[in-house]
Amino acid sequence: DTAVSQTPKYLVTQMGNDKSIKCEQNLGHDTMYWYKQDSKKFLKIMFSYNNKELIINETVPNRFSPKSPDKAHLNLHINSLELGDSAVYFCASSQGWKGASGANVLTFGAGSRLTVL
Amino acid sequence: GESVGLHLPTLSVQEGDNSIINCAYSNSASDYFIWYKQESGKGPQFIIDIRSNMDKRQGQRVTVLLNKTVKHLSLQIAATQPGDSAVYFCAGVIQGAQKLVFGQGTRLTINP
Incomplete structure (x- = not known):
């Protein structure tokens, strides 16, 4: 079983679309x-959520909207895609923040490569 | 400000040699650091971590050294193998900010 899974792995779309x-x-x-x-x-x-609650929003344009229906899921919706949004987006998870400890170690997914044409 | 940076963007070593990847951090970075390895087409994978109350930590073929005086840490890989070819990142936990900040990354290439 994959620990952190993200879909799709590849996404190619036109400027202005929502994905x-x-x-x-x-x-x-x-x-x-x-x-x-x-x-x-x-x-x-970009963002972090703890148990469905938004903790960090790193001055990401509001075209990006994360949604966490439960603590096992965190989805990313992007409106009005721009050329500069082309990148690889990684989802990750950790036990939580407990000082200088292994609870801070992030486990990453394999990434989703977004190409905006 | 908060920053974790790497000295070299690329490093080439001969198979079997030892590799040393360096990382510097600023005042506001934390008391906990993690090294990650990212292979092509994959997400970053945890290698080893170190707390600031330690100077050195060893794993299997890897050693991390932390010098708090000059705010520097390094990752040493012994007897490098072709499978060690990857981009290596150091990351620091930002105190009070609940986030992990990554350095630029060093691409390690192993020559046969």
Whole structure:
């Protein structure tokens, strides 16, 4: 069983369209995240949720809307896609924030490569 | 500000040699650091972690060294193998911010 699974793996779409990426974790973790990785491999956090509650929103445009129906799922919906949205989006999960401990270790999904034409 | 950065974007080593990947961090980064390995087409995978009350931690073929005086950590990989080819990231937990900040990444290439 894949610990953190995200779908789709590849997504090619036109500018202006709306698309969603889904993520599910079966690790029993309380916290889930979305990271964006650009063409230079830089990984930047976008959002984090703890037990369905939004914890971090890193000044991401409001075209991006995360939704967490339960603590095992965190989906990402993107409206009015722009060329600059092309990237690999990674979902991740962790046990939660408990000081300097292994609870902070993130387990990542395999990524969803979004290409906006 | 918060930052975790790497000294070199690429590193090439001969198979069987040891590799050292370096990372620097700023004042506001945390007391806990993690090294990740990302292979092509995959997500980052945990390698090893270290708390700031430690100077060194060893795993299987990997060692992480932490120098708090100069705010520097390194990942040493012993006897590199072709399977070690990947992008390596250091990441620091930002105190109080509940987030993991990643450095730029170093691409390690193993030459036969």
